Amino acid sequence: MPNASDRRRHTRTPTEIACKLIQNAQCRYRTAVTTDISAGGALLDLRTPKPLRAGETLSMSVNWNGRPLMSRDELVTATVVRAGPLLDQSQRVAVEFDEPQQQADALLGADAA
Numbered sequence: 001m002p003n004a005s006d007r008r009r010h011t012r013t014p015t016e017i018a019c020k021l022i023q024n025a026q027c028r029y030r031t032a033v034t035t036d037i038s039a040g041g042a043l044l045d046l047r048t049p050k051p052l053r054a055g056e057t058l059s060m061s062v063n064w065n066g067r068p069l070m071s072r073d074e075l076v077t078a079t080v081v082r083a084g085p086l087l088d089q090s091q092r093v094a095v096e097f098d099e100p101q102q103q104a105d106a107l108l109g110a111d112a113a
Contacts, residue, residue, distance in 0.1 A: 010038035
């Protein structure tokens, strides 16, 4: 049963998927892995020398198909909504996608089957 205080619009599913991030303000690539994901956003673990901050805009690509390379055409825009502390150049951040991701819906549908 959903928690009444949970304001999420999309169901989250724990899953690890590789991601590529571009910090738009710094034009730097970072790698990350999802901790959980939904059509509306994701919780990410990333390696970075400088912390991301809430409100920061990112371009990111989620490796939905497990391919060794991801192209620029796969980038979507996301906003950091919550950022944990930077510990040993690792940080956990929550991002909200600007547009729902159909691939996440498909993943969730496959998990439900």
